[in-house]
Amino acid sequence: MRKIRVSFNLLFSFALLFGLFSPSHVLAEETNEANIKVQLLSVNDLHGRIDNEAEYEDQDGDGEEELTGPMNYLAAYLKQYEAQNENTLIVHSGDMIGGSPLVSALFQDEPTVEIMEEIGFDVGTVGNHEFDEGIDEMLRMVNGGEHPEGTPGYDGMDFPVVAANVQYKDSKELMLDPYFVQEIAGQKIGFIGVATTETPNMIVQTGNENLEITDETEAINQYVPELKEQGVKSIIVLAHNPGYQEGDVITGDAADIANGVDDEVDVIIAAHNHVKLNGYVDDKLIVQAYEYGEAFGAIDLEIDPATGDIVKKSAEIVIADKEEIEADENVSAILDTYEAKVAELKSEVVGEAAIDLEGGYGIRGEVGDNALGNLIADGMKEAMNADFAFMNGGGIRDDISAGDITFGDLFDVQPFGNTLIKAEFTGTQIEEILNLQISEQYGPDYSVSGLKYTWQGETQEVVNILLPDGSKMKKNETYTLVVNNYMYYDNDQMINEYGQNQEQGPNDLDATVDFVKSFDEPIKYEAEGRISQVEAPSEGNNGKDDQANKSEEKKEEAKENKEEKGKAATYVVKSGDTLWAIALSAYGNGAEWNKIFDANKDVISNPNQIFIGQKIILP
Template identity: 45%
Template sequence: MLSINDFHGQLDRVGNVNNQPVGTAAYLASYLRQRSLENPNTLLLHVGDAVGASPPVSALLQDEPTIDILNTLGFDLGTLGNHEFDEGVTEMMRLIHGGTHPETGYFEGANFPYTVANVVDKKTHQPILPPHVIKRVKGVPIGFIGVVTKTTPTIVTPDGVKGVIFTDEAEAINREVKKLKKKGVKAIMVLAHEGGFQNSKGEITGPIADITKQLDPEVDVVFAGHSHSYLNGTVNGKLVVQAYSYGTAFSDVDIVIDRRTKDVIQKRAEVVTTYHKGMKPDAQIQKMVDEAQAKVAPIINEEVGQTTEAITRTENDAGESALGNLIADAQRWKMNTDFSFMNPGGIRADLPAGKVTWGDVFSVQPFGNDLVKMELTGEQIRRLLNQQFQDPDRIRILKVSGLEFTWNPSRPANDRVVDVRKADGTPIDPARTYTVTTNSFLASGGDNFTVFNEGTNKVVGPTDLDALVEYIKQLPQPFSARIEGRIQLTDQ
């Protein structure tokens, strides 16, 4: 079983691992095809977020090129990630089952099945896709159960998850395991779009470990995703594997099944990095990527500015980033507010050194969220900043403009912010009302920043992308952004 996770339509983006180029659809294809030839009993799987938060080459064409490429490579099965819901259930189903979009016309959809066991229709309470799929290899049945993180409603806009309910992942998996066992299926795999991390001792922690610990002993392998991390280890005797993200790696899981018992008797995994060195890009897939690039070239190649150096989303220990500062500044400038806040998960790429195109800026902010101006008191802003620490597994430090704050990691999660100041150093007044800008995702309480729901006098502005492009164009060129100490750590 060869699996990818969190591909995010990265058809043409070259990554860097150990100072070597990795990734792109054409190189990933060469690796998958080579490994498939080595073993006739191969299944190709994806573990969600195949599309969504994609660069322009895929996103501007409604992510159809990515599904086309998975079809061409002969993928056997996929599950949903949270980003499959970015444009709502109807558009997600169009990409899977086929249908017409006003921008791109008719699309045939995916020619492989999807499975998800923990997403049900709000009205009928029926699963929106098959909760499990059985694949037969040389007559032996292998069961696959898909699930997506139950936190999806908090990390996708409300419109994206309208009409569906997300249930507990482990409960949904165990329910389907029972059904599979009744059908005589003993080899059972889980495609779980939820993640975790692995330490130097090989121990896996995080939500995927918590889920796996609750699973029926009949489950053999858990393919993970969502955290864009490396996982290759065992939890309660189950193999758990995840291959980073963006096609920079894939998982190669080998299992041996006893024909008599139909059960897995051996299993092992390897996470393979898609280094360019020593591998040729797949010509068929490269041609498909080239065609997609040609379609979007007129839009994406427009120059919007020049940087003095690359501006990255890399955070310092306090959680501040140069690119986060630039985006927050753009949003505050466009909406003319006292402060602005940007979520780190909405920053999807870095800006290059030198020429910056519209396509580069789109890759940074591909969601098309509207900007929202609102009023919050100083007391609400402090509570908002403390909400950065509510999930110990996923601390999310907001990028800020017009504002500085200091936090202490050893204080209780709901009181970690030590002080909040305006940019000139004066403390904000808890009783005073301030104007703030954020994006429509956060404005609706996304990432569990529920204080934004308390905002008053809300005004909707242009998209975050348009605001950032406009802001960059009016800056003195070449422009730069850097970490300035807006966010600071203290042990006091």
């Protein structure tokens, strides 16, 4: 599926193209023909998107969009660049696996590792997503060992993975080597890896209880002296840390690290927020090359052979335009193998729908729930044996048509690989959570299971919460609630702050698949009034006709919006995006943000709050 990739540094990108800023940075020493020329090719935030395709804005000034393809095209670019300089190393700065599509995720991301090995990566580090399934699985991916859902004989990564600040909480011992030294053309280059200290707050807790991430700058500075003692004067940091660039100014964690680390560090290869970085902080080159294998950093270094120091460094960010190169045959063969396996799995029938099952957000009206949301929430409740379950509308990405339900259908509905979390809450806290998810403009968000509630449109607050037996929920009693990890850690909600005695559960998709499989008859879920808006009575019939009319109007509007979506381009929101920036890139006029907002009211409740991973349409 194609998406339009929006540049976060549009003006700066064009300035570079037209020579307004120099892409090189020369230190005090001038270029010397005797210097050793070394090339680093860097990739970040792949997320197993080995089958990814995307469109980029015109990057080379020829008036044409760049079209990126699957990993076989990036492989061709990397091998082509490597052939131009025998002193080339291919590196990455984390999140190469995790949050992956079907073609990689169904095999524990081992297909991604296989492709990385075919390309010839030399060293990398870990990001937060390498811990998606816990410490043991991260170590298995690095060191090898078979997994029931993996590939036979998996033997780990054939290149070193380093992390100087990732340690066991109890023993304080590092999980991985802190650095790696590669000798090339007689020169020693040291690579130190670090992961963002935010990692423990962004990952599942089960399996990561003993994970501790120490300060990045302190960890780097701890090991620079060791490298110096070994005669290493050229030092590269692989940092799964974000940065932000406006013009030639870089800020954020990557910049803070550059300002804080020993000046023997020459280059910081950043990651995590999926943007373009190419600039300097404290004479240290900082590079980040977007995301998903759609681009790479081409970093040119010159090393003085007399001192071992890097005396010149520059970089360019190269879009892997598939129209400019032939796909790599070896990687294509690997992709074909797994895509064939995925095709078979995607077509596996796991159930049957008696009628169309529509999903999405809750809506205003007397009947505010939807069939698919009810189904998913019931499956979550069943999987975790909880009292209640809530499912966010933005996490329901597709509908289910009447007929056979395949694994691929359900993957399209829930593609994020979220994990279920159950915790304890008081009835008062449950009510507050429900209040927070009601938008003043658009009404409720969550689908619910285990309860019904009414809410007042004028105040956007819950009126009554009823249990399945018709009794009211007790505010002082403790209940168990299950949500997905995205919802649990959403800073705009209070779920994480309120939750007690947290329990980690299965993948949300697995819970839905298992629930669908449990039905002996075709599934006939319908909207049934689990969510109901209560308004002031109107003439004669307590407003029931008005409520019914509003509900039908909302359903018709949603149907029309879905039809329109099929005619428009889609875009996946990235870190740092705003509707203004997206409109500026898509239409050349940021003031047209309201056009995007109006077309996406089913997924965007507040134009000032859009979230990473949201799929929106560009009308």
